[in-house]
Amino acid sequence: MTLELLQAQAQACTACRLAEGRTRVVFGEGDPDARLMFVGEGPGEEEDRTGRPFVGKAGQLLDRILEAAGIPRASVYIANIVKCRPPGNRAPLPDEARVCTDRWLRKQIELVAPQIIVPLGGVAAEFFLGEKAPITKVRGRWHEWHGIRVFPMFHPAYLLRNPSRAPGSPKHLTWLDIQEVKRALD
Numbered sequence: 001m002t003l004e005l006l007q008a009q010a011q012a013c014t015a016c017r018l019a020e021g022r023t024r025v026v027f028g029e030g031d032p033d034a035r036l037m038f039v040g041e042g043p044g045e046e047e048d049r050t051g052r053p054f055v056g057k058a059g060q061l062l063d064r065i066l067e068a069a070g071i072p073r074a075s076v077y078i079a080n081i082v083k084c085r086p087p088g089n090r091a092p093l094p095d096e097a098r099v100c101t102d103r104w105l106r107k108q109i110e111l112v113a114p115q116i117i118v119p120l121g122g123v124a125a126e127f128f129l130g131e132k133a134p135i136t137k138v139r140g141r142w143h144e145w146h147g148i149r150v151f152p153m154f155h156p157a158y159l160l161r162n163p164s165r166a167p168g169s170p171k172h173l174t175w176l177d178i179q180e181v182k183r184a185l186d
């Protein structure tokens with residue numbers, strides 16, 4: 001199996017109700033040999049239109065965070081828990097997340113084989129931690145998932161809603177978090 005083949009299969013997926021409303025399947029993109037993988041929640045409007053992950057406003061903030069930390073976007077792999085846009089950008093339902101990760105994300109991770117996974121936001125963190133936990137509690141700490149180091153961070157959309165850069169603010173903590181990830185890669 002290759003990422004290309006898996007992606008081609010995903011394009012035709014109708015395993016859950018999210019297939020009905022999607023424009024494009026947003027499989028994921030990046031370096032197929034990336035040491036660092038980001039996993040978000042699911043495509044938004046811009047991602048659904050373009051077929052690419054994290055290209056809307058939240059994605060542009062993610063780009064700036066990566067750039068500030070000296071991590072080229074092209075050097076990482078970026079994917080989502082669900083590959084099709086939930087209606088009105090609602091969170092994926094548990095059965096949608098389960099079906100989609102079983103079919104695609106787990107295999108994607110196996111093929112990329114990253115050393116570090118950064119779940120962005122609570123929905124992605126829940127998948128890797130195996131339990132619902134507030135992102136404020138689990139972010140900025142190292143966890144493990146099937147032998148892979150996992151370091152949850154705030155979702156960039158959350159940072160857009162909380163623009164303060166004051167010490168202890170989500171943006172400030174995210175800046176500390178991404179530097180920790182960069183250090184772990186070096």
Ligand code: URA
Nearest residue numbers: 040041042043053054
């Ligand atoms: N938010 C996500 O969680 N994923 C995307 O791809 C874009 C926005």
